[in-house]
Amino acid sequence: MEFSFLKPLIKEAKTKIVFLVMDGIGGLPRDEDNKTELEAASTPNLDALASEGICGLQIPVRSGITPGSGPGHLGVFGYDPVQYQVGRGVLAANGINFDLQHGDVAARGNFCSIDSEDNVTDRRAGRISTELNQQLCKLLQEKVNIPGVEVFIRTVKEHRFLIVFRGKDLSGAIHDTDPQELGVKPLRPMATKSEADRTVGIVDQFLTQAHDILKDHHPANMVLLRGFSQKPSWPHMDECFGLKSAAIAAYPMYRGVAKLIGMNVLETGETINDEFTTLENHWDEYDFFYIHIKKTDSYGEDGNFEKKKSVIEEVDAFIPRLRALHPDVIVVTGDHSTPSKMAMHSWHPVPVLLWSERCRRDNVKTFGERACITGGLGPRFPAVDLMTLALANAKRLEKFGA
Amino acid sequence: MEFSFLKPLIKEAKTKIVFLVMDGIGGLPRDEDNKTELEAASTPNLDALASEGICGLQIPVRSGITPGSGPGHLGVFGYDPVQYQVGRGVLAANGINFDLQHGDVAARGNFCSIDSEDNVTDRRAGRISTELNQQLCKLLQEKVNIPGVEVFIRTVKEHRFLIVFRGKDLSGAIHDTDPQELGVKPLRPMATKSEADRTVGIVDQFLTQAHDILKDHHPANMVLLRGFSQKPSWPHMDECFGLKSAAIAAYPMYRGVAKLIGMNVLETGETINDEFTTLENHWDEYDFFYIHIKKTDSYGEDGNFEKKKSVIEEVDAFIPRLRALHPDVIVVTGDHSTPSKMAMHSWHPVPVLLWSERCRRDNVKTFGERACITGGLGPRFPAVDLMTLALANAKRLEKFGA
Numbered sequence: 001m002e003f004s005f006l007k008p009l010i011k012e013a014k015t016k017i018v019f020l021v022m023d024g025i026g027g028l029p030r031d032e033d034n035k036t037e038l039e040a041a042s043t044p045n046l047d048a049l050a051s052e053g054i055c056g057l058q059i060p061v062r063s064g065i066t067p068g069s070g071p072g073h074l075g076v077f078g079y080d081p082v083q084y085q086v087g088r089g090v091l092a093a094n095g096i097n098f099d100l101q102h103g104d105v106a107a108r109g110n111f112c113s114i115d116s117e118d119n120v121t122d123r124r125a126g127r128i129s130t131e132l133n134q135q136l137c138k139l140l141q142e143k144v145n146i147p148g149v150e151v152f153i154r155t156v157k158e159h160r161f162l163i164v165f166r167g168k169d170l171s172g173a174i175h176d177t178d179p180q181e182l183g184v185k186p187l188r189p190m191a192t193k194s195e196a197d198r199t200v201g202i203v204d205q206f207l208t209q210a211h212d213i214l215k216d217h218h219p220a221n222m223v224l225l226r227g228f229s230q231k232p233s234w235p236h237m238d239e240c241f242g243l244k245s246a247a248i249a250a251y252p253m254y255r256g257v258a259k260l261i262g263m264n265v266l267e268t269g270e271t272i273n274d275e276f277t278t279l280e281n282h283w284d285e286y287d288f289f290y291i292h293i294k295k296t297d298s299y300g301e302d303g304n305f306e307k308k309k310s311v312i313e314e315v316d317a318f319i320p321r322l323r324a325l326h327p328d329v330i331v332v333t334g335d336h337s338t339p340s341k342m343a344m345h346s347w348h349p350v351p352v353l354l355w356s357e358r359c360r361r362d363n364v365k366t367f368g369e370r371a372c373i374t375g376g377l378g379p380r381f382p383a384v385d386l387m388t389l390a391l392a393n394a395k396r397l398e399k400f401g402a
Numbered sequence: 403m404e405f406s407f408l409k410p411l412i413k414e415a416k417t418k419i420v421f422l423v424m425d426g427i428g429g430l431p432r433d434e435d436n437k438t439e440l441e442a443a444s445t446p447n448l449d450a451l452a453s454e455g456i457c458g459l460q461i462p463v464r465s466g467i468t469p470g471s472g473p474g475h476l477g478v479f480g481y482d483p484v485q486y487q488v489g490r491g492v493l494a495a496n497g498i499n500f501d502l503q504h505g506d507v508a509a510r511g512n513f514c515s516i517d518s519e520d521n522v523t524d525r526r527a528g529r530i531s532t533e534l535n536q537q538l539c540k541l542l543q544e545k546v547n548i549p550g551v552e553v554f555i556r557t558v559k560e561h562r563f564l565i566v567f568r569g570k571d572l573s574g575a576i577h578d579t580d581p582q583e584l585g586v587k588p589l590r591p592m593a594t595k596s597e598a599d600r601t602v603g604i605v606d607q608f609l610t611q612a613h614d615i616l617k618d619h620h621p622a623n624m625v626l627l628r629g630f631s632q633k634p635s636w637p638h639m640d641e642c643f644g645l646k647s648a649a650i651a652a653y654p655m656y657r658g659v660a661k662l663i664g665m666n667v668l669e670t671g672e673t674i675n676d677e678f679t680t681l682e683n684h685w686d687e688y689d690f691f692y693i694h695i696k697k698t699d700s701y702g703e704d705g706n707f708e709k710k711k712s713v714i715e716e717v718d719a720f721i722p723r724l725r726a727l728h729p730d731v732i733v734v735t736g737d738h739s740t741p742s743k744m745a746m747h748s749w750h751p752v753p754v755l756l757w758s759e760r761c762r763r764d765n766v767k768t769f770g771e772r773a774c775i776t777g778g779l780g781p782r783f784p785a786v787d788l789m790t791l792a793l794a795n796a797k798r799l800e801k802f803g804a
Contacts, residue, residue: 381465400470402493
């Protein structure tokens with residue numbers, strides 16, 4: 001959706017919209033009963049929303065494209081992910097409230113394990129504890145020294161950290177050093193544009209020093225860097241959609257995405273219950289709420305069908321608490337599919353339901369991949385169109401033209 | 403559809419295409435039987451067309467966008483309404499055959515009712531008669547006097563009139579004065595671009611004079627102006643599609659839209675029967691006919707489910723007369739939805755059927771919103787694609803590429 005076209009149509013209303021994003025919700029059927037995680041889950045409350053609402057399957061980026069978490073979310077929030085691209089580094093910085101300056105280059109780091117020949121044996125260093133991560137980040141922060149450049153190393157969670165380079169004329173146009181496979185060496189940093197040549201040299205110095213500093217800390221004896229990037233200036237949700245918006249997400253990464261488009265990030269706890277309590281406590285303060293459920297994706301990535309199914313059932317039980325707040329529009333979807341059969345993000349369209357008093361109900365009675373094919377939103381609904389549809393259902397759009 | 407891409411593919415043929423546009427045809431289910439106006443109506447002839455044709459739901463502008471009549475029609479005729487924007491003033495001028503010059507600023511006026519404190523009590527002055535409208539327009543035309551500017555005030559219908567300002571360096575970049583709600587004063591005219599500052603002063607003078615001239619004419623004791631605009635230059639139907647086209651519409655507004663894209667507007671009467679008689683009388687003269695049915699929308703806007711349903715049934719009875727002419731392609735759709743439950747235009751997709759000997763039939767057997775979800779055109783077909791599909795079915799398009 002073109003924001004400039006939409007802008008004159010935005011009008012004020014006292015209505016409230018909730019986007020419940022179950023990360024990686026879409027799946028693939030398991031062999032034993034030909035059901036996906038969502039189809040196998042017992043979800044009476046989501047099914048009721050589906051029956052009273054309009055359903056479909058949405059495509060977060062483009063047909064056949066597997067979205068990362070950033071693009072997947074941006075699509076769902078109405079920002080075309082092809083137009084609005086940002087590196088994981090910036091997202092990570094936002095997610096942990098690191099005060100990224102314009103010009104800084106940020107990257108997402110993973111502690112990883114390498115063998116005596118420097119080949120990667122575990123890209124996540126056995127998912128070390130956050131505590132160990134903190135010790136290692138402190139160690140790196142103390143010992144790394146690159147003349148003329150300030151380096152910030154900050155813990156994110158488990159094996160994940162943030163690294164920020166601050167200095168003159170830096171560029172984020174650098175390839176990942178994560179080889180995305182085992183048994184090979186970490187990649188050397190490479191410039192994707194010549195303007196980044198000097199920054200590549202700086203990153204290279206850092207990697208050499210890190211290799212030395214971490215050598216006795218197996219399993220976390222090396223780092224991989226991804227998503228080199230600089231802070232973008234994007235239009236905010238209030239400008240684009242006239243919405244005072246709040247994000248409720250336990251994980252830093254998702255708070256980061258939300259901040260980039262100007263959402264207010266609410267303090268919340270680790271559990272789904274914490275998130276819904278936060279929603280209830282702030283209900284009067286905002287027009288739009290984004291609630292993020294992480295574990296559907298985590299268990300999908302672990303290939304754990306049963307646990308992913310259980311998380312879906314757990315979320316289903318919170319729907320009555322959501323409905324008790326009387327939102328005007330509820331959207332339930334994901335930022336992408338993460339079939340536990342594949343144990344990774346995938347390109348498969350994502351189940352979506354929109355509930356409001358004013359939607360035109362279709363004949364879908366259950367919230368599942370195959371049921372949604374026949375829904376009124378169709379089997380390949382562009383995710384970027386969700387927000388305008390939600391605004392329309394919330395009576396927040398004027399008629400276009402006379 | 404990009405016209406430049408299409409143009410080399412256009413070929414001559416002796417085939418005929420009819421677009422039957424039932425204004426505001428789409429609806430929402432009523433509570434008693436969960437049926438929309440179209441689903442509740444008995445439509446054996448439309449159902450037969452649906453059974454022999456291909457069905458779906460189309461989106462006139464964009465997902466979630468509620469189309470005004472102009473954009474809704476343009477979309478159906480293959481002109482992207484976001485690209486081809488025009489104000490209601492120009493449409494109104496076209497609709498009553500007012501010879502708008504390039505540089506004129508036209509606006510649609512409503513006579514309205516205001517109370518002693520100038521707050522609007524009825525935005526349509528109780529829908530006064532066309533006769534009273536004519537008297538009041540004459541009065542305004544005689545008394546309004548703005549130095550250096552020619553002002554034309556013309557009756558459209560009921561409470562609607564056209565006003566045209568003619569002079570040097572005028573601009574149509576002015577906000578509506580219609581507040582779109584009751585109990586508040588009409589809005590002062592405001593420039594949307596600084597180039598319109600002088601024109602705003604002229605409009606302001608007119609409004610001050612009109613307020614004085616009309617003060618003793620309650621319920622029509624003030625005016626609201628909308629859709630300030632100037633004449634655009636758009637490609638015509640014959641250039642874009644190679645079609646000699648005719649519009650059959652009882653209401654001026656719709657004749658106006660048709661003229662903007664170069665259709666020949668045929669004289670016709672007020673009734674559906676008049677319109678079909680006009681079609682029959684001119685059958686040999688054109689390749690493409692647009693027939694407009696107004697009352698489906700009018701009753702929808704009045705919130706009158708039963709009457710809207712009756713008009714649909716009335717139109718259904720004319721289908722045999724249409725088919726007796728042996729058109730090659732019939733498209734039945736609307737320019738937008740007007741659910742009587744909402745009593746206004748809405749964003750909901752619009753039922754559409756395309757009938758031809760050469761279409762690929764789907765399994766839809768009845769013409770209704772939910773039946774169309776499963777049709778071959780899908781639940782969210784872009785309206786702008788209808789015209790090329792009709793041309794293809796009319797054997798009017800060459801193969802693309804070798």
